Amino acid sequence: MFRAEIDGVLRNAVERGILECSNDSLELSAHSIAEYDRDHLKTQFLASLPRSDWIEREDAIRGFARWMGFRRTGSAIDETARSLINGLLRDNRLERTGSKIRRFVRTNTETDSLVVIPVHAD
Numbered sequence: 001m002f003r004a005e006i007d008g009v010l011r012n013a014v015e016r017g018i019l020e021c022s023n024d025s026l027e028l029s030a031h032s033i034a035e036y037d038r039d040h041l042k043t044q045f046l047a048s049l050p051r052s053d054w055i056e057r058e059d060a061i062r063g064f065a066r067w068m069g070f071r072r073t074g075s076a077i078d079e080t081a082r083s084l085i086n087g088l089l090r091d092n093r094l095e096r097t098g099s100k101i102r103r104f105v106r107t108n109t110e111t112d113s114l115v116v117i118p119v120h121a122d
Contacts, residue, residue: 010026013026013069014026016044016047016067016068016069017029017036017040017044018068018069032076033068033070033076033077033080034076034080036068038084038087041080041084042084042087042088042091042093044064044067044068045060045064045081045084045085045088046088046093046094046103047067048060048063048064048066048067048068049063049101049102049103050102051103052102052103052105053102054097054100054101054102055100055101055102056099056100057082057085057099057100057101058099060081060085060101061073061077061078061081061082061085064077064081064084065077065081085101089101092104
């Protein structure tokens with residue numbers, strides 16, 4: 001059982017981009033938050049959030065830091081996460097109310113697609 005737990009943790013770290021396989025070994029993908037690609041961080045920030053529940057920004061930032069494998073949320077992680085939040089808000093991938101944020105939730109009318117009726121030329 002202990003082996004299965006370790007395998008699961010390592011698999012999660014690889015899927016999140018924290019670890020990468022190199023020459024039959026695992027290595028850290030980055031040693032600091034600044035070494036990660038911004039688009040990767042945006043994707044991981046969204047993945048670290050609850051599905052559709054509102055969450056306080058501070059809690060989201062701490063949760064993101066843990067999701068990425070950091071024990072503490074220092075100033076570099078805090079500043080990066082705040083910048084990610086602002087960028088995701090501008091991209092309409094997050095929404096906010098007061099100090100809370102959540103993944104952008106589309107209404108049914110926003111996800112309805114156009115129906116194209118083919119016209120046959122005679």
